[in-house]
Amino acid sequence: MKLTRALPLATLAAAVAAASQVQAETLRVATVNNNDMVIMQSLTSEFEQAHPGIEVDWVILEENVLRQRLTTDVATGGGQFDVMTIGTYEVPIWAEREWLVPLTDLPDDYDVDDLLTSVRDGLSHDGTLHALPFYGESSMLFYRTDLFEEHGIEMPEQPTWEEVHDWASRIHDPDNGAYGICLRGKPGWGENMAFVSTLVNTFGGRWFDEEWQPQINSPEWQEAIAFYVDLLGNYGPPGASSNGFNENQALFSSGRCAMWVDATSAAGRIYDARESDVADVLGFSQAPVAVTPKGSHWLWSWALAIPASSERQEAARQFITWATSRDYVEMVGEREGWTSVPPGTRTSTYQDERYSEAAPFASFVLEAMQNADPTDSTLEPSPYVGVQFAGIPEFQAIGTQVGQMVAAALTGQMPVQQALDNAQRSAERTMRQAGYYD
Known part of the structure; x- marks a missing residue:
């Protein structure tokens, strides 16, 4: 009978870490080179620490280039990206063509009802969200x-x-x-x-x-x-x-x-x-x-969506719910300052005294977004x-x-x-x- 010698603990730990590294999913996230997205990228380590099986690979592009790359990829089912930064123009059109994953059964603590109605409606098709708002604007x-x-x-x-x-x-x-x-x-x-x-x-x-x-x-x-x-x-x-x-x-x-x-x-x-x-x-x-x-x-929202061609849809869902959550807003406010939190998405942001005190424009922006009417915008x-x-x-x-x-x-x-x-x-x-x- 041949006996197998036990591995030293340090070697065993290294082997487990290596195996974990091999099994980790890598999400490819495409986004625009705006300041809010740069902040999101800088906080990647926070997401990866909370989700040890997921790594994030960023592709940050100028707006016109981003739109061209994403449109080509999603229309051909290319599968280059797992998370796409798109907006209120693309979401309803791409959702109707079944190019996006419908976002049903979101976690209770995500608090969908906290999302501003005008923003939520703009990112929905047939009453179902197909993207989650990262920030909104007028x-x-x-x-x-x-x-x-x-x-x-x-x-x-x-x-x-x-x-x-x-x-x-x-x-x-x-x-x-x-x-x-x-x-x-x-x-x-x-x-x-x-x-x-x-x-x-x-x-x-x-x-x-x-x-x-x-x-x-x-x-x-x-x-x-x-x-x-x-x-x-x-x-x-x-x-x-x-x-x-x-x-x-x-x-x-x-x-x-x-x-x-x-x-x-x-x-x-x-x-x-x-x-x-x-x-x-x-x-x-x-x-x-x-x-x-x-x-x-105008009325616009930059949002995070999952293309139907992604092979890592569950990991992508975990990422987009993290990046658009109330906890994310809190983290940015605490680390970057409250004027730096993603605006125009959640009612709770505008009810937070820390935000309203730091951002004298807060109520003005909220009113502008609520008054913009995409169904009646011309004389x-x-x-x-x-x-x-x-x-x-x-x-x-x-x-x-x-x-x-x-x-x-x-x-x-x-x-x-x-x-x-x-x-x-x-x-x-x-x-x-x-x-x-x-």
């Missing part, structure tokens, strides 16, 4: 109170675009590094067109009429885009056509912009003196309006759901093409009329090929 006007006081300007409760134009012309001082206004110019349906759509809305325009005919070269679009090109071209920073959310946030935080109209989610960072040079002179107001308040501010009736987008599959291509034409008008490559006529023809061709009309 849009608002940020401004430097010191420059406004210096020029004798008082911010009204509801600014108009005409007033914004006047203020920008008075404050604009490029020789001293202060531009009148910063706005998105980088082409993309979720970049410049997120902002431009709200501008068109409040000028009385819409993407489509009730017969699904594109309206991109309508008088309302022409007036809105001509206004945008004049305002940003004359009183914005040089190279504005290259600036998206992140670039403008950096410009505003460093004191280079007198005004900035963009996502409410930026408020936490530019109110943080560790991140912003203008934290002590920051004012905010509602997104400006023109002929109608309808659709003047004239429209057949689509969405404020800064039209919730149809074809919009991604149409919005991208129109964004490129608007950027071409901004840079002077072509007149506004020509840019919109080109965009109109492209949109008509896409809608005809998709079968919306003959």
